[in-house]
Amino acid sequence: MVKIRQVKRVSGKCWTCAYINELRQLKREKESADACKHLMVMHRGGLFMLERIEYRRRIAEAVIHSPNTVMSSIIDGASQNHCTIPHPGTNVEFADGLPQHIEGVLTHGHCFTIYRSFPTVDADADFTIFCLLSELQKWKDAHDGIFPETWYIQIDGGSENANKYLLAALEYLTAKRLCKKIVLTRLPVGHTHEDIDACFGTLAAWFDRVIIQTPDGYKEQIEAAFNGDSTKLKCKVTDVFVVPNYKDFFSPYIDSKFCRYTKKEWTQHQYRFEAVTISTEFPLGSKLTYRKYSSDRVVVIDKKPIFSCTTREGIITGNKNFLFNYVLFITF
Numbered sequence: 001m002v003k004i005r006q007v008k009r010v011s012g013k014c015w016t017c018a019y020i021n022e023l024r025q026l027k028r029e030k031e032s033a034d035a036c037k038h039l040m041v042m043h044r045g046g047l048f049m050l051e052r053i054e055y056r057r058r059i060a061e062a063v064i065h066s067p068n069t070v071m072s073s074i075i076d077g078a079s080q081n082h083c084t085i086p087h088p089g090t091n092v093e094f095a096d097g098l099p100q101h102i103e104g105v106l107t108h109g110h111c112f113t114i115y116r117s118f119p120t121v122d123a124d125a126d127f128t129i130f131c132l133l134s135e136l137q138k139w140k141d142a143h144d145g146i147f148p149e150t151w152y153i154q155i156d157g158g159s160e161n162a163n164k165y166l167l168a169a170l171e172y173l174t175a176k177r178l179c180k181k182i183v184l185t186r187l188p189v190g191h192t193h194e195d196i197d198a199c200f201g202t203l204a205a206w207f208d209r210v211i212i213q214t215p216d217g218y219k220e221q222i223e224a225a226f227n228g229d230s231t232k233l234k235c236k237v238t239d240v241f242v243v244p245n246y247k248d249f250f251s252p253y254i255d256s257k258f259c260r261y262t263k264k265e266w267t268q269h270q271y272r273f274e275a276v277t278i279s280t281e282f283p284l285g286s287k288l289t290y291r292k293y294s295s296d297r298v299v300v301i302d303k304k305p306i307f308s309c310t311t312r313e314g315i316i317t318g319n320k321n322f323l324f325n326y327v328l329f330i331t332f
């Protein structure tokens with residue numbers, strides 16, 4: 001009798017994790033269970049841990065090695081659980097409260113900023129661009145008015161982040177020579193838990209203990225959750241009541257056929273914008289390159305036609321009755 005361990009539930013959908021879990025349920029013999037275990041180890045060590053290491057490397061460059069020329073930020077929205085005012089405590093529900101949107105931006109080595117908006121401002125691409133540009137402005141102010149040469153930005157796959165308007169805005173920054181290089185990276189779907197989630201965790205734990213009646217009180221409590229502890233980064237809340245219409249500004253210049261860059265197997269996880277000499281090839285003086293992952297080499301586990309299965313795991317976990325089988329291949 002083989003005991004099947006349930007895969008830990010994670011937010012978001014990682015199709016690889018889902019495939020492996022499905023295989024575990026379908027074929028419970030020991031050999032197959034072991035093969036599934038190997039597949040999961042390869043998925044972890046060969047993909048999302050490598051992406052996470054690259055993310056840590058970028059943070060180290062910004063915080064330790066080149067703090068005066070390199071900036072690193074991660075942006076993410078808080079879940080809606082604690083974002084309504086009044087916040088009467090954990091055991092009481094308040095109907096018809098005022099919803100808020102809480103967007104966190106962690107600029108490593110600097111500050112954790114909460115950009116708060118109310119339903120008058122949509123939490124869309126314009127809002128994301130506004131938050132990121134505000135962070136860039138703050139970094140510049142803290143560095144004698146000089147912009148970073150390199151800016152690393154980490155996002156998840158939410159449509160407010162992974163969209164063509166943000167790409168256009170970042171290209172614009174390099175075309176205007178504000179930054180020499182900007183690298184935008186996404187973590188693989190379903191494996192996006194990162195340091196900013198620990199910040200939201202601190203907030204959630206704090207909000208379990210407090211009762212809040214007003215928007216100002218909410219703001220004070222967010223800052224109190226962080227600023228009483230000298231070991232934590234400082235936190236500041238910025239209220240956003242209006243944002244520019246970046247979408248309208250950039251839309252006429254974006255190729256209408258540009259699409260699918262955030263969809264399933266076509267997803268590109270890293271975009272690099274570089275300021276280059278103006279030429280016929282780069283008329284704006286900005287060069288965009290992109291790649292599937294930020295690591296040079298990752299292991300991707302995928303469904304392939306049955307005759308393609310050559311690895312031990314693929315052969316063991318496959319089933320002739322299925323149209324598809326599992327096979328490993330390495331992408332560069």
Ligand SMILES: [Zn+2]
Nearest residue numbers: 014016017190
């Ligand atoms: Zn996964």
